[in-house]
Amino acid sequence: MNPGSDRSEIWELRLYVAGTTPKSIAAFHNLQEICKTHLAGQYTIEVIDLLENPKLAEGDQIVAIPTLVRKLPEPVRKIIGDLSNTEKTLIGLQIRRAKARSAS
């Protein structure tokens, strides 16, 4: 990709939850931790509670809860679960590769 645009690259993340279940809360905390460490100042997290906005489930084809959707950078990636496995989450979000690329 274009290494020059790395600094301006914004990670637009969307977390779909259904009410404040332990799973949802865990997912949110895990996501925040990961973003703080790996994407400092480079991300936005939008939490969508489907109990309040059920219609929004259609847009991102949400089946499971919680689901994390990486809207940007493209392509769209989806990770389901409470994100308790940090390694897997990083791979899923392709943060590792992006970081490695920007470091080089």
Added chain:
Amino acid sequence: MTKTTKKTAKNLTVPIRSIRGSGLDKAPTGIAGFDEITFGGLPRNRPTLICGGPGSGKTLFGLEFLARGITEHGEPGVFVSFEETEEELAKNVKSLGLDLPDLIAKKKLVIDTLRVDREDYLETGDYDLGGLFIRVGCAIDSIGAKRIVLDSMEALFSGLTDHMRLRSEIHRLFLWLKDKGVTAIVTGESIEPSGKTREGLEEFISDCVVYLDHRVNDTISTRRLRITKYRGSFHGTNEYPFMIDESGICVLPVTSLNLTYKASTERVSTGIASLDGMLGGKGYYRGSSVLVTGTAGSGKTSVGAHFIHAASRRGERCLMWSFEESESQIVRNMRSIGIDLEPSIKAGSLKILTSRPQIFGLEMHLGIIHKEINAFDPKCICIDPVSNFTGAGTMSETKVMLTRLVDLTKSKGITTIMTYLIRGGMPAETTDAGVSSLMDTWIVLSDPEFNGERNRILSVLKSRGMPHSNQMREMLLTSHGVELIFPYLGPSGAVTGAARKSLEASEKALSVAQQIKIMKKKKDFESSRDLIEAKIKMMRSRLQSQEQAIALELSQAKTRDDVKTEERSRMGATRAPAPDQKAQELR
């Protein structure tokens, strides 16, 4: 046309449902024939698994369940597709008479496509199918759905790796749907040959399991449906053939068909006057089924054609199926016995359909017949011969198919004549497929070889509900149609053909001699009668003259008496004193 088909099938279910469907609340599917074999439909508010191989009609079953639920039972529905999109589904079923966009526009149907690609998802940690629940719930609430279809489970399972979790989540989904009062259909792919679904869905969707099968036997494919499980309800356990035509799925049950059609008392001519005579003088009953069996060349088609010809000339719409001859061949051959079918064909009252039985499976044939009957609305049909269907299926399948055919025509009040070829050497009173018990009238034709010739013989083996001749008649195919001749009943039994002719001739000679004798007797009698009459005349005249003589005598005697009396009175008068001139003179 579609409507009427479905209506008929629906009407048939009513009596059964009232008898046996009382236990479990059921949601009628509206799928022709299916509600009959399940005695009312699918279990209401419970999940039903529809499983089958690829292309067995699972998705269509689900869509038709929803569409008919909307149009016929006023129950809106949701279709959750894990495979196809709304457009694809609408396009696929458009040719099958289901107009999905229309139902969607009317807010009666929601199609929700959920793509679950494994590549899209990465699973880390704990999750549930809350998203699915919310989407489904949202769709159900948006139209007040009472029915839902999830198509297919395999797609969902292939998208997610944690199957244990999926199972428990799906189980939870069904409990939740039950709470919401929604009747669900779940489709699942089954693996041949066990028929079990890949994910063992039967284990947790266990209220009702319907298995669809698409099998090829001897290069002829047949769709079949079987209810392998139905908790708390009676159900037909057979394999039922079904077909998919432009009106959707049509299950063709047999064993659960009820005999509720009305029997007509109207009679229709057989087209052969002497055969009418054998059937109480009036012919077949309107709406009855007539079987004409016979060996090759015994005149089965001719008997059938006579009936159709007569009916079409009366202006009744007639259909004739031929599985042996082409239309022009039938027309030509029938013309040779004085039956001209062409004017009726041109006038539109007769339609001849020809095909080879082996071209389709039996259920497809039945479907085509069904369709043609609905489209043409005939009063009379002739199928020539039905024995050829055994080439398209096994004997028992043929019987099942013919039973359904008879039921179909009876329920529509169509008089049906079917011919059946008996193989040489078989007794005339048998049919391979054992269809005779379905028939109301059974005419047996044979052409036994005797004394160096073959003569056609017709007899009425049975004819329900009417007096019928027990005689065998010799059947002649003349240039002006079929003629039935009274058999010559000689001392050695009934004889036909040349033997009959010679016996008839000798009888004729005998009768001439007898007639001469009688003539002579008559003459003798006449002359003696004349003699006696003359005698009577003479005696009567003698009697008359005697009577006259006596009368004369009597009248003379009376005159005498009168004269005497007069005399006496005159004398008395002269003796009396009278100052009368005459009296003085006498003194």
